[in-house]
Amino acid sequence: MCGIVGYIGSRNAESILINGLTKLEYRGYDSAGIAVYNDGNIQLKKAVGRLSQLEELLEQSPLSGSLAIGHTRWATHGKPSDSNSHPHMDEKGEFVVVHNGIIENFQEIKNELIEKGAEFASETDTEVIAYLLADMYDGDLVSTVQKAVARMEGAYALGIIYKHEPDKMIAVRLASPLIVGIGEKENFIASDIPALIEHTRDIYILNDGEMAVITSDNIQLTTTTGKPIQRDSFHVEWDVETAEKDGFEHFMLKEIYEQPKAYRDTLLNRIDHDVNKIDLSNEISLSQEQIRSIDKIHIVACGTAYHAGLVGKVALENLARIPVEVDVASEYRYRNPIHTPNTLVVVISQSGETADTLAAMKESQKNGVKVLAITNVKGSSVARDADEVLLTLAGPEIAVASTKAYTSQLIAIYLLGLYFAQIRETKNNQEITQYIQAIKELPAQAEKLLEFAPIIKEFSERYAHYEDLFFIGRSMDYAVSLEGSLKLKEISYIHSEAYPAGELKHGTLALITDGIPVIALATQEDIYDKMVSNIKEVKAREAYVLGITLDGNTDLFHSVDEVITIPRTLALLTPALAVIPLQLLAYYAALARGNDVDKPRNLAKSVTVE
Ligand code: F6R
Numbered sequence: 001m002c003g004i005v006g007y008i009g010s011r012n013a014e015s016i017l018i019n020g021l022t023k024l025e026y027r028g029y030d031s032a033g034i035a036v037y038n039d040g041n042i043q044l045k046k047a048v049g050r051l052s053q054l055e056e057l058l059e060q061s062p063l064s065g066s067l068a069i070g071h072t073r074w075a076t077h078g079k080p081s082d083s084n085s086h087p088h089m090d091e092k093g094e095f096v097v098v099h100n101g102i103i104e105n106f107q108e109i110k111n112e113l114i115e116k117g118a119e120f121a122s123e124t125d126t127e128v129i130a131y132l133l134a135d136m137y138d139g140d141l142v143s144t145v146q147k148a149v150a151r152m153e154g155a156y157a158l159g160i161i162y163k164h165e166p167d168k169m170i171a172v173r174l175a176s177p178l179i180v181g182i183g184e185k186e187n188f189i190a191s192d193i194p195a196l197i198e199h200t201r202d203i204y205i206l207n208d209g210e211m212a213v214i215t216s217d218n219i220q221l222t223t224t225t226g227k228p229i230q231r232d233s234f235h236v237e238w239d240v241e242t243a244e245k246d247g248f249e250h251f252m253l254k255e256i257y258e259q260p261k262a263y264r265d266t267l268l269n270r271i272d273h274d275v276n277k278i279d280l281s282n283e284i285s286l287s288q289e290q291i292r293s294i295d296k297i298h299i300v301a302c303g304t305a306y307h308a309g310l311v312g313k314v315a316l317e318n319l320a321r322i323p324v325e326v327d328v329a330s331e332y333r334y335r336n337p338i339h340t341p342n343t344l345v346v347v348i349s350q351s352g353e354t355a356d357t358l359a360a361m362k363e364s365q366k367n368g369v370k371v372l373a374i375t376n377v378k379g380s381s382v383a384r385d386a387d388e389v390l391l392t393l394a395g396p397e398i399a400v401a402s403t404k405a406y407t408s409q410l411i412a413i414y415l416l417g418l419y420f421a422q423i424r425e426t427k428n429n430q431e432i433t434q435y436i437q438a439i440k441e442l443p444a445q446a447e448k449l450l451e452f453a454p455i456i457k458e459f460s461e462r463y464a465h466y467e468d469l470f471f472i473g474r475s476m477d478y479a480v481s482l483e484g485s486l487k488l489k490e491i492s493y494i495h496s497e498a499y500p501a502g503e504l505k506h507g508t509l510a511l512i513t514d515g516i517p518v519i520a521l522a523t524q525e526d527i528y529d530k531m532v533s534n535i536k537e538v539k540a541r542e543a544y545v546l547g548i549t550l551d552g553n554t555d556l557f558h559s560v561d562e563v564i565t566i567p568r569t570l571a572l573l574t575p576a577l578a579v580i581p582l583q584l585l586a587y588y589a590a591l592a593r594g595n596d597v598d599k600p601r602n603l604a605k606s607v608t609v610e
Contacts (some may be wrong), residue, residue: 001087001101003027004178006069006159008169009186009216011070013381018055020188020195021072025051026598026605027100027191027400028074029533031085034058035096037166038065042096046085050599067166070157070191071098077106078123080150088127090134094163097133098322099126100191101155101176102609106383106561109151112196129158142213142226145172149211149224155355155609157206159189167216172224173206176608177353177381180204180212180219182233183459187214192606194234194396201236205379221577234379249276250597252399252491256583257450260443262404263576265393267439268412276433278419284372284388286326286344291423293342299326300360301348302607304402304486308409309348310479312417315410318572319417319435321426330610333363345371346350346416350405351606352380361386374412376405392497399598400605401491403583406483407446410576414439431438438570442577445567449580456581459546459562460588464492466517470508470536471498471582473521474531481521484582491590491600501534514542519582522549522556523566523574535559548581550574 003024007013017034025032032054043063047053051072068517071086078084086098091200099317103109106125113131114120120127132148141162155175161168167483171189172177181188181196183201189212189417190196196203206212210229213220221229248254270280297316299309306328313322313324327335329347333356339345345364349357352375361371363380373386383389392408418435419455463469469488470482488496499508513517518538522531528549536559539545545562550568557563566577590597 002074003072003195004069004098004100004157004159005187005191006098006161006169006171006187006462007186008067008214009183010066011186011518012064013066014058014063014198017070018051018058019069019198021051021070022191023092023194024191026071026400028604029599030073030075030080031082032070032072033085033087034063034068034070035087035089035161036063036065037067037161037163038063040163042093042161042163044087044089044096046082046087048080048082048085048460053337067161067169069096069098069161069169076102076609077125083122084124086126088122088124088130090130090242092134095130095133095159097126097130098159099129100608101174103128103152103156104154105152115564120438120541133160135161141168141170145170145211146224146226149174157191167215170209171206171214174208175355175358177606180206182219185217187216187219189214190304192554194398195412197236202233205232205384205497207384208381213334220487250399250587252401252403252587252597255399255404255462256580257399258395259317259404259407259580260446260450262392262394262408263446264393266408267415268393270415271436271440276420276429276436277431278415278432280390280415280438284419286370286388288423291420294322294344294420295340295342297324297344298332298337298364299324299345299346299348300329300332300357302329302354302356304406304483305348305350305357305409307479307483307486308406308413309346310482311410311476312346312348312413314476314479315413315572316417317419319427320420320550322420329354330358330559333360339364339367339369341368343369345369347371347382348374348409349380349382349393350376350402350409352377352382353606353608354562355608355610358382358385372586374409374416376408398605400600400603401487401586401597407576407579411442412437414573428519435570442569442573445569445577446580449566449571449577452581453584456564457583457588459564460585461592463494463517463585464589464592467495468516469494469496470516470518471496471511471521472501472504472518472534473498474501474527474534475524476572476575477521477524477531477578480578480582481519483579484519484586487583487586488589489585490603492593493595494589501531505537509537509541511542512538512543517542517546518543519546519548519585520560521578522547523578525550525569528553528570532556532559548578
């Protein structure tokens with residue numbers, strides 16, 4: 001949802017900004033632009049399309065200067081075009097702004113400024129901010145920004161520079177992520193850590209309602225009403241290579257292959273091997289009494305994280321015997337859910353910045369409910385504001401299509417379910433030991449499964465020319481089907497639907513005709529026979545069926561056209577393996593169709609707007 005970056009110091013800013021924007025392109029790639037201050041002037045270069053378009057422009061006419069802000073855009077207000085690209089300026093070209101978020105009352109402010117004679121050059125809400133700053137200027141940039149921000153409603157991470165005060169850059173945050181990088185006689189701002197890590201590992205994370213006044217040798221943090229803030233800096237531990245492609249053609253493929261490591265890292269230090277128990281007591285402060293008294297869990301998330309939540313429902317209900325509801329965050333926040341004093345809300349978010357998930361969390365907290373967050377980003381808004389945090393340790397996920405974050409979320413949910421089961425005594429020691437053994441085997445089993453990638457690639461190439469495809473499954477397999485279908489849609493653009501297999505004959509079977517591809521998951525032993533019957537029903541309508549089942553289920557070979565088998569594990573854990581072939585199917589189908597796998601059309605990695 002747009003990436004912003006800024007630099008103040010003594011080096012030439014252009015290449016620092018372009019490198020930073022390259023690392024942020026996953027946040028949006030409709031257009032890009034930079035503004036550089038030099039010798040009393042601010043010059044702008046913007047280009048619609050990928051960042052490479054802007055780079056071409058800059059190669060022809062470079063910009064030099066050591067104060068600059070830049071932006072890569074995911075369009076909200078106004079179509080992708082040169083004029084709608086950021087940075088935006090006021091009419092005199094003095095105030096320059098980059099923005100991630102949405103100013104909800106921009107039209108009202110715009111109308112007021114138009115009445116005063118302003119003429120706008122774009123359709124964006126961001127341009128209104130630059131005009132508002134010019135209109136409200138009181139002789140001091142900092143106090144002007146404070147006053148302007150007080151008029152703005154919505155969500156924003158802002159980078160601002162002003163022609164007549166070129167010794168500073170301003171960063172402001174409300175509900176959109178923004179960090180300040182601390183350098184040696186130079187400082188930075190960015191939407192996310194990868195943009196800065198080659199320059200600094202020490203950062204300040206801005207909270208909502210905070211701003212930073214940044215010069216080349218000083219960073220002053222205050223609230224947007226001017227109250228000083230003392231904050232420790234945050235040291236980033238992971239290295240640049242973790243956020244690079246490491247020889248893989250795409251981030252998505254690299255991240256699919258990183259799953260065994262992500263499983264191991266997420267399990268690390270959470271299993272007490274001496275007693276065969278899960279120990280989350282260092283991370284989760286809920287007392288045993290509180291855990292015993294939880295009477296329902298609401299899992300709230302978006303997209304892929306929501307799909308992890310659907311698996312989570314089955315896992316938590318079975319392990320800890322607590323009733324679980326799962327909601328899409330954008331629905332939950334407006335549905336006035338019923339909370340009991342002992343409800344636990346579990347939010348799941350890779351980025352920890354998804355606007356709807358954050359809002360759902362805050363709504364729940366307003367009701368006095370405790371929120372436990374499963375997130376991949378330490379220091380993210382969700383991680384900071386939740387009452388309890390269970391981190392997935394998948395490392396940075398760059399590809400827009402989420403893979404290793406999803407499976408690490410599953411691992412975190414299993415750990416949580418087992419931890420609760422121990423305390424609530426809903427599983428005995430022997431059962432817990434069995435689960436722990438099986439979880440420990442998952443990384444090696446995932447590695448084994450990844451060896452079949454070349455075969456899955458062949459399957460995908462056969463499927464790639466279809467325009468419609470169905471996934472079917474029951475129970476956990478249905479939840480995994482939903483994720484497989486989303487992966488396929490988002491990167492290959494093949495229309496696909498996931499159905500609970502038993503539900504097909506209540507309508508959708510009408511769409512199954514000669515040659516329609518159906519991917520059928522049959523990994524749940526207790527309902528295997530039912531699933532085979534459903535497969536026969538689609539086969540009888542001439543569907544072309546790819547079955548996904550457990551090693552050894554050779555009888556399925558007679559009922560389907562092609563089969564992929566996955567290693568055997570406990571039923572509740574199979575999603576962590578079954579999803580891997582589906583991720584690879586989507587990846588190779590997208591590749592076969594010549595799509596930009598890491599940057600699918602219309603999407604962005606973190607959805608920081610509602
Ligand atoms: C799909 C995908 C999205 C995200 C969703 C939530 O591959 O990545 O559906 O899962 O936008 O994002 P987070 O987990 O960051 O809250």
